[in-house]
Amino acid sequence: MSSLSPAELRHERPGRGLIGYRRADVDRLLVEATVAYEAVWRERAELHDHVHELEQELSRHREGEQAMRNALVTAERAADEMRAAASRQAELIVREAEAKSRDLVHEAYAERERVRREMSSLQAEEAEFRLRLRSLLGAILEAVRDHEQRLASQLPAPSGTTPPALGAPDDVVRASGQST
Secondary structure, eight states: OOOOOOHHHHHOOOOSSSOOHHHHHHHHHHHOOOOOOHHHHHHHHHHHHHHHHHEEEEEHHHHHHHHHHHHHHHHHHHHHHHHHHHHHHHHHHHHHHHHHHHHHHHHHHHHHHHHHHHHHHHHHHHHHHHHHHHHOOOHHHHHHHHHHHHHHHOOOOOOOOOHHHHHHHHHHHHHHHHHH
């Protein structure tokens, strides 16, 4: 049986036979069948159009979903790359800070050693200076005594008085606040 459209069914006329159906009843039946068939045909066309629209909408939704998945994958990759970059940057900063702290510690140790050597040198110079100062003071005191003795031997001493004598060189050094 071939598929007839409602228009073809409307124009289709069955053949006549000797003994047949009443024509008015058949025509009425054909008109009713044609009307019903036209309604079904229109509904099928509308449903076909609706299915086509839904398929297009579904295709758009699938494309949107795929675009969102791609965007999500891209965002995840970007986030992973950013985390990895941040981790590398943090490691680099830590390594640089450690290197700087090691350099500072080495510099501090070197400075401490330099200051220790300088203090040792200054202490040695101080000891040398004290020794020379004592020597100088001793020589000056000796010179003063010699000079006093020469003066005392040249002048007659008044009766009953004696010139004040200076103490030993150690007394002068102690009097100046320095220890021997």
